Amino acid sequence: AQSVTQPDIHITVSEGASLELRCNYSYGATPYLFWYVQSPGQGLQLLLKYFSGDTLVQGIKGFEAEFKRSQSSFNLRKPSVHWSDAAEYFCAVGGGYQKVTFGTGTKLQVIP
Amino acid sequence: DAGVIQSPRHEVTEMGQEVTLRCKPISGHNSLFWYRQTMMRGLELLIYFNNNVPIDDSGMPEDRFSAKMPNASFSTLKIQPSEPRDSAVYFCASSSPQPGLASQGNEQFFGPGTRLTVL
Numbered sequence: 326a327q328s329v330t331q332p333d334i335h336i337t338v339s340e341g342a343s344l345e346l347r348c349n350y351s352y353g354a355t356p357y358l359f360w361y362v363q364s365p366g367q368g369l370q371l372l373l374k375y376f377s378g379d380t381l382v383q384g385i386k387g388f389e390a391e392f393k394r395s396q397s398s399f400n401l402r403k404p405s406v407h408w409s410d411a412a413e414y415f416c417a418v419g420g421g422y423q424k425v426t427f428g429t430g431t432k433l434q435v436i437p
Numbered sequence: 438d439a440g441v442i443q444s445p446r447h448e449v450t451e452m453g454q455e456v457t458l459r460c461k462p463i464s465g466h467n468s469l470f471w472y473r474q475t476m477m478r479g480l481e482l483l484i485y486f487n488n489n490v491p492i493d494d495s496g497m498p499e500d501r502f503s504a505k506m507p508n509a510s511f512s513t514l515k516i517q518p519s520e521p522r523d524s525a526v527y528f529c530a531s532s533s534p535q536p537g538l539a540s541q542g543n544e545q546f547f548g549p550g551t552r553l554t555v556l
Contacts, residue, residue, distance in 0.1 A: 352505075
């Protein structure tokens with residue numbers, strides 16, 4: 326069965342610092358991988374996705390993620406974090422017809 | 438364009454009462470998903486529909502929960518009778534097929550959620 330692990334429940338970074346959120350997945354074939362962001366009181370919004378091709382994926386709001394098959398990872402990165410990036414981030418893997426499995430999320434706190 | 442619309446945004450009810458949550462997907466989307474989010478269990482897929490037909494309801498917690506999609510523009514999630522442990526935020530999401538892309542890669546568009554409190 327497919328699964329997603331986000332090992333960090335909560336991360337705090339200083340504004341302007343770089344960010345990396347970890348995601349590991351389990352899936353029997355080439356997965357579809359997603360990162361979503363959830364601001365407080367809001368639904369989830371897609372940041373980026375990978376399904377084939379270049380393993381470095383660019384997304385909205387300056388985020389990128391790299392698919393590493395050998396490590397079963399799809400880590401999210403941003404070179405310089407802004408206060409508005411404070412939110413909860415969800416990694417997800419797709420498999421089966423239209424079914425997507427979400428990780429437990431990582432809450433990002435940004436300090437001045 | 439209007440996004441996914443959910444109503445009500447907040448619902449407070451007493452244990453034993455029937456609760457109905459409503460969702461209007463984005464026009465043209467052919468898949469609809471119901472999720473539940475809690476602190477303890479995170480984001481759980483309850484059920485999803487494709488072309489108004491339920492495809493997988495294995496996430497529905499028990500018989501007290503039921504979902505319908507009578508047409509392409511409307512879905513309901515009903516809890517009868519409700520219990521305090523049903524308190525959560527319930528999200529509806531929709532997606533559409535994209536040319537050249539397998540269905541598993543479709544972006545899901547989420548509604549703002551309904552915060553349910555069962556006393």
